[in-house]
Amino acid sequence: MSETTPGSSVSRPFLETRREDNWWVGPMATAMGLLAFTVYTTWAALQGEHYSWGPYLSPFYSPLIKPEGWPLSPAILILWAPGGFRLTCYYYRKSYYRAFMAMPPACAVAAAPHKYRGERALFIFQNLHRFFFYLAMLFVVILTYDAIIAFNFDGSFGIGVGSIVLTLNAVFIAAFTFGCNSFRHLVGGNVDCYSCASMGKQRHLLWRVVTFFNKKHMEWAWISLFWVGFSDAYVRLVSMGIITDMRIL
Amino acid sequence: MKEVTFRVFRGDKEKGELKEYKVPLSEGMVVLDAIHEIQATEANDLAVRWNCKAGKCGSCGAEINGKPRLMCMTRMDVLPMDKPVTVEPMKRFPLVKDLVTDVSWNFEVNKRIRPLKPQPRQADGTHRMMQMDVERIQEFHKCIECFLCQNVCHVMRDHKITDFIGPRFLIRCATLVMHPLDTENRLRELKDDFRIGYCNITKCCTEVCPEEIGITDNAIIPLKERVAGAFYDPLAWLWRLLTGKKADQRT
Structure with missing residues (x-):
């Protein structure tokens, strides 16, 4: 691979690096993971059927909104909100x-040669992450409600594998949402002087709680991403009769 | 005694090449020891900047096997020694000679940041700050100005954008913006002059920081959120309209 002189004002050729470790594994695994999720979610969202069984409702279809005369899958009406939350998330x-735009693909590996403009044009909407966060909080409430309902089998309390799957889904989505950088800012990160501001001590405490979740934001992002897809697949397979939901209680 | 092969960049801004040297390995050796060994035995004219050899002066930044690191903090036992170890100068900055680069651009950028303008002293003549108010910015004070973060940031390294001040100076801005005593409003210059919008959160600055400062999560993202609140948030704009507060008012 050709190389530029150190300190040169000439841009380096794409992917130029002296790194000898497997730097490409990270972006490639990320790209594959995100692509797999996007393909599955798009397919599942367009199905418009097999999204519920018994007390279980797929998180891709929750809240279930079916306006009269709406010709498409109801998932399309709601998925833009969690999708926007993840698209504008600082971790994502x-x-x-790194994975799709190669800006840069990895640290000290030359970035893609196209013109880089930062948060300009469409990318300026990345600054609206906090609005998607407000909607994501609403989804935490809705998915928690779904998880509680998942223990209600024809009016009596029961526990199926699906109940646990949907409960874990709500927990993972909540852990991801509560670690949001915008939330961290809004609860207390925006305060300069906690000891002077009104409710400063409480805001400092809240900021520390959100910081706790924020430290593992990437991990929660991936866990919740995988689990929400798995939850949909579980409900779908049970609904289609391919697998049987095992009752624990 | 086991020998390790080093490939060290030798040259100036006109031309240069990697030259091979063999160095005997000793216990606890760091890359800077090897460079000193080469300087003492084979290449007396090898230019290298260093000072404390303890990871505190930030002088010996280089690219070791392509990764920006401090030479004095890179132990040989973390490197694969079955292959030659490559040592090159930081690629972002103009080369002076061999492993020495001219980092003076950073000092010029630093001058553009307005210094702390504290509130008036209290009646007893002191400035008081509570621990809870300063603990966030104490992390930023660990910065040793090695400029490895400035070196690795793709905005400057690959796209050659020089009106972006870079992670080191966003850290300094965060220290001031979050300072409980500072009275200056700095959000507009962060957006318009220091061009914080160029940072796309790929976190390479955090990855290479030898002081393990949470550059992106604890400084840049909180600054971006403040800028978003001041200039991109229509609800915040409406709130300011109703309350008469300013976009970059301190809280």
Whole structure:
């Protein structure tokens, strides 16, 4: 691979690096993971059937909104909100800039040669992450409600594998949402002087709680992403009769 | 005694090449020891900047096997020694000679940041700050100005954008913006002059920081959120309209 002189004002050729470790594994695994999720979600969202069984409702279809005369899958009406939350999330920005746009693909590996403009044009909407966060909080409430309902089998309490799957889904989505950088800012990160501001001590405490979740934001992002897809697949397979939901209680 | 092969960049801004040297390995050796060994035995004219050899002065930044690191903090036992170890200068900055680069651009950028303008002293003549108010910015004070973060940031390294001040100076801005005593409003210059919008959160600055400062999560993202609140948030704009507060008012 050709190389530029250190300190040169000439841009380096795409992917130029002296790194000898497997730097490409990270972006490639990220790209495959995100692509697999996107393909599955798109397919599942367009099906418009097999999204519920008994007390279980797929998180891709929750809340279930079916306006009269709506010709498409109801999932399309709601998925833009959690999708927008993840698309504007600071962690996912890192992942898609590295994995899909190669800006840069990895540290000290030359970035893609196209003109880089930062948060300009469409990318300025990345700054609206906090609005998607508000909607994501609403989804945490809705998915928690779904998880509680998943223990209600024809009016009596029961536990099926699906109840646990949907409960874990709500927990993982909540852990991801509560670690959001915008939330961290809004609860207390925006305060300069906690000891002077009104409710400063409480805001400092809240900021520390959100910081706790924020430290593992990437991990929660991936766990919740995988599990929400798995939850849909589980409900779908049970609904289609391919697998049987095992009752624990 | 086991020998390790080093390929060290030798040259100036006109031309240069990697030259091979053999160095005997000793216990606890770091890359800077090897460079000193080469300097003492084979290449007396090898230019290298260093000072404390303890990871505190930030002088010996280089690219070791392609990764930006401090030479004095890179132990040989973390490197694969079955292959030659490559040592090159930081690629972002103009080369002076061999492993020495001219980092003076950073000092010029630093001058553009307005210094702390504290509130008036209290009646007893002191400035008081509570621990809870300063603990966030204490992390930023660990910065040793090695400029490895400035070196690895693709905005400057690959796209050659020089009106972006870079992670080191966003850290400094965060120290001031979050300072409980500072009275200056700095959000507009962060957006318009220091061009924080160029940072796309790929976190390479955080990855290479030898002081393990959470550059992106604890400084840049909180600054971006403040800028978003001041200039991109229509609800915040409406709130300011109703309350008469300013976009970059301190809280």
